[in-house]
Every structure is written in structure tokens, then in C-alpha cells.
Amino acid sequence: MPETSVPAPPSTVSRPVSEALLNEKWDRCLSNMLIKSSLGLGFGVVFSVLLFRRRAWPAFVGVGFGAGRAYEECNYSLKQASRDLKKKAT
Amino acid sequence: MLRTSLRSVRAVGSRPVAAAAARQWQPAVARSAGAAARRCFADGKKASIDDSRPVKLPSTETNSAASSEPPSLRTESYIDSTIIEPKDAPLTPPAPEPVVSSTKTAAPLPPPAPVKKKGFFRRLRNYVLTLVLLGAVTFGGGVWYSRINDNFHDFFTEYVPFGEQAVLYLEEMEFRKRYPGHSVGGTWNKDTGAQVKISPQSGASWRVADSGEPAGRQSSATRDVAASKTAASAPGSAKTAAVTEANPAPDSSEKELKPVAKSSEAPKAAVSPDAAFAEPQAKAKKSSRSSRKGKTDFKAPEVDEPSRFPPASPIDPLKVKDAQEPVVQDLVKMLNDIIAVVNADNADDRFSSTIGKAKNELNKVGSKIRDLKAKVESDAAAQVTSKVNEFETAANELVGRVEKAMIGQESQWRAEFEEEMKRIQSTYDERIKTEIEKEKQVNEQKLNNKLLEQAIELKRQFLKDVKSRVEEERSGRLGKLDQLSSSVKELEQLTTGWNDVVDVNLRTQQLHVAVEAVRASLEDVEHPRPFVRELVALKEIAAEDPVVNAAIGSINPSAYQRGIATPSQLIDRFRRVASEVRKASLLPDDAGVASHASSWVLSKVMFKKQGLAAGDDVESILTRTQTYLEEGNLDAAAREMNGLQGWAKTLSKDWLGEVRKALEVQQALDVIAAEARLQSMQVE
Numbered sequence: 001m002p003e004t005s006v007p008a009p010p011s012t013v014s015r016p017v018s019e020a021l022l023n024e025k026w027d028r029c030l031s032n033m034l035i036k037s038s039l040g041l042g043f044g045v046v047f048s049v050l051l052f053r054r055r056a057w058p059a060f061v062g063v064g065f066g067a068g069r070a071y072e073e074c075n076y077s078l079k080q081a082s083r084d085l086k087k088k089a090t
Numbered sequence: 091m092l093r094t095s096l097r098s099v100r101a102v103g104s105r106p107v108a109a110a111a112a113r114q115w116q117p118a119v120a121r122s123a124g125a126a127a128r129r130c131f132a133d134g135k136k137a138s139i140d141d142s143r144p145v146k147l148p149s150t151e152t153n154s155a156a157s158s159e160p161p162s163l164r165t166e167s168y169i170d171s172t173i174i175e176p177k178d179a180p181l182t183p184p185a186p187e188p189v190v191s192s193t194k195t196a197a198p199l200p201p202p203a204p205v206k207k208k209g210f211f212r213r214l215r216n217y218v219l220t221l222v223l224l225g226a227v228t229f230g231g232g233v234w235y236s237r238i239n240d241n242f243h244d245f246f247t248e249y250v251p252f253g254e255q256a257v258l259y260l261e262e263m264e265f266r267k268r269y270p271g272h273s274v275g276g277t278w279n280k281d282t283g284a285q286v287k288i289s290p291q292s293g294a295s296w297r298v299a300d301s302g303e304p305a306g307r308q309s310s311a312t313r314d315v316a317a318s319k320t321a322a323s324a325p326g327s328a329k330t331a332a333v334t335e336a337n338p339a340p341d342s343s344e345k346e347l348k349p350v351a352k353s354s355e356a357p358k359a360a361v362s363p364d365a366a367f368a369e370p371q372a373k374a375k376k377s378s379r380s381s382r383k384g385k386t387d388f389k390a391p392e393v394d395e396p397s398r399f400p401p402a403s404p405i406d407p408l409k410v411k412d413a414q415e416p417v418v419q420d421l422v423k424m425l426n427d428i429i430a431v432v433n434a435d436n437a438d439d440r441f442s443s444t445i446g447k448a449k450n451e452l453n454k455v456g457s458k459i460r461d462l463k464a465k466v467e468s469d470a471a472a473q474v475t476s477k478v479n480e481f482e483t484a485a486n487e488l489v490g491r492v493e494k495a496m497i498g499q500e501s502q503w504r505a506e507f508e509e510e511m512k513r514i515q516s517t518y519d520e521r522i523k524t525e526i527e528k529e530k531q532v533n534e535q536k537l538n539n540k541l542l543e544q545a546i547e548l549k550r551q552f553l554k555d556v557k558s559r560v561e562e563e564r565s566g567r568l569g570k571l572d573q574l575s576s577s578v579k580e581l582e583q584l585t586t587g588w589n590d591v592v593d594v595n596l597r598t599q600q601l602h603v604a605v606e607a608v609r610a611s612l613e614d615v616e617h618p619r620p621f622v623r624e625l626v627a628l629k630e631i632a633a634e635d636p637v638v639n640a641a642i643g644s645i646n647p648s649a650y651q652r653g654i655a656t657p658s659q660l661i662d663r664f665r666r667v668a669s670e671v672r673k674a675s676l677l678p679d680d681a682g683v684a685s686h687a688s689s690w691v692l693s694k695v696m697f698k699k700q701g702l703a704a705g706d707d708v709e710s711i712l713t714r715t716q717t718y719l720e721e722g723n724l725d726a727a728a729r730e731m732n733g734l735q736g737w738a739k740t741l742s743k744d745w746l747g748e749v750r751k752a753l754e755v756q757q758a759l760d761v762i763a764a765e766a767r768l769q770s771m772q773v774e
Contacts, residue, residue, distance in 0.1 A: 018744040019670040022686070022737070029683065075682040082681055085740050 025081065029074030033067055040066025233257055415463075418456050425452060594769065597631060601638075601766040604628035609759055612654065619653040628762065637765045641758040646751055654752040660745070661719050664727075667745045668712050672696070674737040675708035681737075708738050724749055724756075 044062025048055050233256045236243035247254040425448060432441045608624040625642060632638035655663070675696075676689035696709065702717055703710040711730055718727035728749045731742050 019667045019741045021741060022670065022674055026686075071683060075684075078682055078686060079680060082677075082679070082737065085736060086679075089735075089739075 021081075025074075025078060028077070029070065032073055033070035036066035036070040037063045038066065040064065040069075229253075229256070233260055237261070415456070415459055418452070418459065421452055421455070425449070594772075598766050598770040600631045601628070601762070601769070604631050605759060605763045605766060612755065612759075613656075620651050621653065622650050625650050632762070632765075635765060635769075638762050641761040641765075645754055645758050649751040649755050654755050655748045657719075657722065657724065657752075660724070660749060660752065663745055663748070664716065664719055667742050668716065670741050671708060671712060671734070671738045674741060675712075677737050679736070706733075708734065724753060728753060 040062035041059055042062065043065075044059035047062070048058035052058050229250070232242075232246050232250060232253065236246040236253070236257050237260065243257065247257055425445070428441075428448075429445060432438060432445065604624065604627050608621055608628060611619070611621040611624050625645075628638070629642055672693050673690050674686075676692050678685055681689070699710055699713040701713070703713045705711075711733060715727045715730040718724075718730060728746060731746055731749075734742055
């Protein structure tokens with residue numbers, strides 16, 4: 001039946017189903033962390049090469065900064081979501 | 091300014107007159123032409139002073155003076171003046187001063203008295219003339235206009251002296267011109283002033299028919315003229331008709347009185363004593379005559395007494411007793427003439443004896459004649475008596491004969507009359523008989539007619555009765571028919587009611603079928619699909635059913651557009667949702683990354699419950715729902731899932747919506763099925 005098969009795809013595309021909400025958030029957080037930590041790593045490597053005579057710790061520091069930043073953002077988004085839920089419930 | 095212009099105009103206007111004077115005397119003209127330049131010229135000459143003639147001033151002269159001259163002279167003088175002028179001619183409007191000065195200079199020059207006198211008279215004459223002319227013209231105009239306008243006519247005749255006469259004359263003239271035949275009648279206008287006398291005998295009188303002319307009221311002017319003519323022809327009578335009327339009356343009286351005095355107009359008859367009754371006019375004449383001859387007669391002045399005295403003249407006129415005879419009358423008349431002549435000649439003494447004799451003779455003659463007459467009369471009487479006797483006898487005989495004849499004729503006539511009567515009677519009898527027969531026939535006919543009419547009437551009545559009977563019968567049958575038709579109608583109604591019932595049954599059946607179709611479309615397919623068509627059919631079948639409508643309206647539009655999930659699908663999805671919910675089951679209120687991670691880790695190590703676990707935590711709710719779902723109790727499962735809180739609720743929201751939709755559709759279908767069942771029950 002074409003009529004039954006047609007309307008299904010847009011629902012999945014346009015709005016994620018409710019049970020996938022958290023998973024999506026987790027995905028975003030992980031990707032964000034990866035990017036930020038890699039950015040920090042890159043910055044740390046450059047700094048270590050340029051300033052610190054190829055020492056390792058500037059690279060670790062950079063990764064730490066990136067991961068910390070991503071964590072914070074993820075935390076914020078989750079809390080915001082929970083706050084929105086509360087508002088909706090009330 | 092105005093005055094100066096006037097003066098200049100006058101000077102120009104008087105130029106021809108001045109020229110006329112110039113023919114006689116040049117300088118005067120030059121002066122009158124009136125310019126300052128010419129003053130010196132006039133001064134130089136000054137001939138006017140020497141001149142004995144009075145100078146004509148242009149102002150005093152009239153324009154219509156007899157002394158007019160040919161224009162050539164005037165032009166010459168004008169040329170002369172123009173030749174002199176141009177050096178110091180005044181500007182276009184000639185100043186008033188020169189004229190004044192000229193008059194000043196001119197005024198002392200001529201001897202003023204004669205000039206003024208002459209001028210005054212002439213002016214007076216002219217004035218009077220013009221006045222008279224004007225008056226005549228206005229009068230004439232007034233007369234003429236009064237004939238046109240009535241109002242003006244009244245005004246003119248009332249206020250203008252002689253106006254009325256003039257207008258009347260004019261009208262009369264016109265009248266005569268228009269009707270020439272009436273030209274004689276114009277005279278009647280003239281005697282309006284004369285007093286109109288109406289004679290005492292005018293109008294109706296006791297006399298039946300007057301012997302005289304039919305005078306009296308004047309009916310027309312022409313007749314009146316004729317009457318006046320006749321009056322004029324009569325001697326000693328006045329012109330008026332009254333006198334002519336009076337004339338014949340005494341004439342007739344005289345005739346009646348005495349035949350001798352028949353010709354009363356003659357003066358001799360007036361002498362007779364009988365003429366004393368004549369008109370006073372005759373009396374006056376006689377008196378005048380008597381006065382004329384009364385030089386010797388002393389009794390003349392006493393004539394005012396009764397007129398019997400004057401005839402006591404020296405010789406009496408003859409009086410004859412038997413003057414009936416014409417011969418004697420003639421003789422008497424002759425003798426009276428002679429006596430009158432004798433009296434007139436005053437020769438009474440001489441002829442008295444002879445005349446007395448003649449009188450006696452005459453008397454004798456009269457007596458003789460009377461005797462003769464008597465004798466003749468007696469003879470005649472005798473003859474007459476004898477004749478009368480003869481005639482009487484003859485008449486008697488005649489009468490007798492006539493009577494006989496009459497009797498015979500009468501008898502004959504009577505017989506004839508009786509015969510005729512009989513005949514007439516018979517004819518009348520016959521006629522009467524025929525009449526009676528006719529009458530009888532007519533009566534019979536009438537009676538027959540009446541009988542026929544009655545028969546017809548009876549027939550009609552019978553017909554009517556029959557008709558009414560038939561009508562009654564028909565109405566009775568018709569009533570039955572009506573009953574039948576009403577019963578048929580009832581039957582029809584019943585059938586229609588049954589039809590309705592059948593219809594309702596059909597509809598309910600259709601409803602059932604439709605509901606079943608919807609249910610089938612919901613249940614017998616693996617994947618959800620829209621059931622819009624089935625729902626539309628259902629709605630059409632139960633168009634007017636509010637319950638069905640409300641039930642259909644309660645269904646979420648997305649449900650029949652996309653279809654609802656089947657229970658197996660719902661259970662499948664519930665498993666996924668339950669695992670997700672379990673991951674978030676341990677989350678605190680304000681969860682961060684760490685709490686989420688810990689909850690996810692801890693949920694892996696949690697124990698799983700079985701059956702209808704008691705408790706309010708997420709794990710127990712989930713297990714209960716699962717058991718309800720396994721039992722097929724969607725409603726209870728939905729209720730359980732609805733009791734979740736926080737993240738768990740949000741995660742299970744979509745699944746709950748699905749379940750609700752399915753539940754709604756199911757409920758609506760249940761309601762519709764119940765309604766259909768109810769309807770089918772109602773029908774039965």
C-alpha cells in the first residue's frame with residue numbers, strides 16, 4: 001500500500017522519536033568532546049613544539065582543556081533539557 | 091457750459107435768417123453771424139445806426155419768416171465772413187462773450203420800442219396760431235382716439251368741452267356712411283329737445299275701431315314722418331301727431347250730430363249753431379271772423395258766451411224742420427249760402443223780405459214734398475200688404491209641399507237608416523262573433539300553454555327530484571369511497587412506515603457493515619494504514635446520527651489519515667522504549683553528564699522484576715505495563731505508563747500517543763457499534 005508507506009518516513013526524519021532523545025544528546029556530547037579534545041591536542045602540540053622544546057605536557061593540557069569544555073557544554077545541554085521537561089510538566 | 095453750447099447752436103441756426111437780412115444790408119448780417127472778429131468790421135462800418143430800418147436780431151426773428159432768400163446769397167455772405175474770420179477766429183466753441191457783446195452793441199443801436207412791439211405782436215400771433223393748431227390737432231386726435239379706446243372715449247366726452255358733440259357727430263357720419271338707407275332717420279335726433287306730448291286718446295281706448303288713421307304710438311320713424319306729412323296737409327292743425335289724432339274725433343261727433351254740418355271744415359258750417367260742439371279751433375276762427383265782420387255787429391265781443399248768440403245775425407240762416415230730403419237740403423244749403431253772402435255784404439235790409447219769402451217757399455216746398463212722401467208711402471204700404479198676403483199664401487203652400495216632401499223623405503230615410511242599422515248590427519254581430527271565437531281560441535291556447543308550462547314545470551321538478559336522489563345516492567357512495575380512500579391512505583401510511591422501518595433497518599445494517607469494515611481495516615493488516623474511506627462511508631450512512639458524528643469527531647485526524655499501530659507493533663515499540671526508560675530510570679531531578687553516565691552504568695546491573703510488581707518506581711511500572719501488554723490490556727498499560735515522571739515520561743511520550751490513538755479509535759468504533767445495535771433494537 002503506497003498510502004501507508006508514504007507518511008511514515010517524514011515522521012522519523014522531521015522529529016526524533018521520544019525514546020531516542022537521550023541517545024541523541026549523548027551522541028552530540030561525544031562528538032563535541034572528540035572535536036574539542038582534538039583541537040586542544042592540536043593547540044598543545046603546536047605550543048609544545050614552538051615554545052616548550054617538544055615537551056609533552058602542553059599537548060595534554062590542550063586535550064584537557066578541550067575535553068573539559070565539551071563536558072561542560074554537554075552538562076549544560078542536559079540540565080537545560082531536564083529544566084524544559086520540568087517546565088512542561090508544571 | 092450748457093448755455094454756451096446752446097448759444098452757439100442758436101447762432102448757427104439763425105445763420106440763414108441772418109443771410110436773408112444780409113441781402114438787404116451786409117453789415118447787419120456780418121454782426122448777426124456773431125464773431126469777435128467781425129465786431130471790428132461792424133464797428134468800422136456802423137451803417138446800421140444810420141439805417142432807418144430796424145435791425146433784425148436773430149434771436150427775435152422766427153425761423154418761419156416769409157423773407158427767405160436763395161441759398162446762393164447765403165453762401166456768398168458766408169464766404170465773406172469766412173474770408174474775414176480766419177485771423178483771429180475763436181476756438182471751436184464760440185465764446186459766449188462775443189454774442190453778449192454783439193447783443194449789447196446791437197441792443198442800443200436800433201430804436202427799441204417799435205422793434206419790440208412788432209416782435210411781440212408777431213410772437214403773440216404765432217403763439218396763438220400754434221396754440222390753436224395744437225389744440226385742433228389734439229382735439230382731432232382725441233376724437234379719433236376716443237373711437238378706438240372706450241376708456242378714453244368716456245374720459246374725453248366727460249371732460250373735454252364739445253368733445254361729446256364731436257364724437258357723436260363723427261359716429262353719426264360713419265353710421266350714415268355705413269347705412270345709407272337710414273339717412274332719413276337721422277332727423278329724429280334733432281327733435282330730442284322738443285317736448286314730447288302724448289295725446290289723451292293714444293293707447294287703448296273704448297272705441298272698437300277708429301275710422302281715422304291708425305295713429306297712436308309711433309312704431310317707426312318713417313311712419314311718423316308720414317303722419318306728420320298728413321298733419322301738415324290738414325289745415326290749421328299742428329305738426330304733432332297728437333293733434334292729428336284729435337282731429338278725427340270731432341269730425342265723427344259732428345257726423346253723428348247732424349248731416350248738415352258734415353263738412354265742418356268749411357267755414358259756413360261753422361256758422362251753423364250746431365257747430366257749437368265743434369272744436370275750439372273752429373270756434374276761434376269763427377270768433378276771429380265775427381270780430382272781422384263785427385264792425386257793425388255789436389254782439390261780436392260777447393262771443394265768449396255760448397255760441398248760439400252769434401248766429402242771431404240780421405238774417406237768420408234757414409232752419410228747416412224736415413230737412414231729411416236731399417233736395418231740400420241742397421236748397422237750404424244754397425239759401426244759407428245766399429244768406430251768408432247777404433250777411434257778409436251787410437245788405438240785410440234789402441234782401442230780408444225776399445229771403446223771408448224764399449224761406450217760406452222753401453218751407454212750403456218742404457211740406458209739399460212731405461205730403462207727397464206720405465201719400466206715396468201709404469200707397470206703397472197698401473201694395474206691400476197685398477203682396478205680403480200673396481206671399482204668405484204662396485209660402486203656406488210651399489211650406490205644405492215641402493213638409494209633405496220632408497215627411498216622405500224622412501220616412502224613406504228612416505227606413506234606410508233602419509236597414510243600415512240592421513246591416514251594421516249584423517256586421518258587428520259577425521265581427522263580435524269572430525272576436526269571441528278568436529278570444530276563445532286565444533284563451534284555449536293560453537290554457538294549453540299554461541298546461542304545457544305546468545307539465546314542463548312538473549317534469550323539471552321530477553328531474554330535480556331525481557337528480558337530488560341521485561346526488562344523495564352518489565354522495566352516500568362517495569362517502570364510502572372516501573372511507574375507502576382514507577383507509578387506503580392509512581394503509582399507505584402504514585406501508586410508508588414499514589418502508590421507513592425497512593429503510594432504517596437497511597441503514598443500520600449498512601452501519602453495521604461499515605463499522606465492521608472499519609474494524610476489519612484496522613485489524614487484519616500487519617502495518618498501519620489509513621481508513622479514511624471506510625470512515626467516510628460510515629459517516630455517509632449515519633449522516634443524521636449525532637452519536638456517530640460525535641464518535642467520529644472524537645477520533646484524532648492523524649489516526650485515520652495515517653492509520654493506527656497494531657498491538658504487536660505497540661508491544662515491539664514498548665520493548666525499545668522500556669530499555670531506554672530503564673537507562674534513564676535512576677536520573678535525579680537536575681541531572682548532568684555524570685549522573686546520566688552513572689544511571690546508564692547502574693541500570694545495567696539492576697535486577698529485573700516479573701509479573702505485576704507492586705511499587706512506584708520506574709522498574710516496577712515498566713514490568714506491570716509489560717505484563718498488561720502481554721495480556722492485551724492496552725488500556726491498563728497506557729494508564730500505567732501515564733504514571734511515569736521526569737525523563738522517563740518524556741521518553742515514553744510517543745509510545746503513549748500511539749496507544750492513545752489506537753484506544754480512541756477502538757472506543758469510537760465501540761460507540762458506533764453500540765449505536766447501530768441500539769438503532770436496530772429501536773426499530774424492532
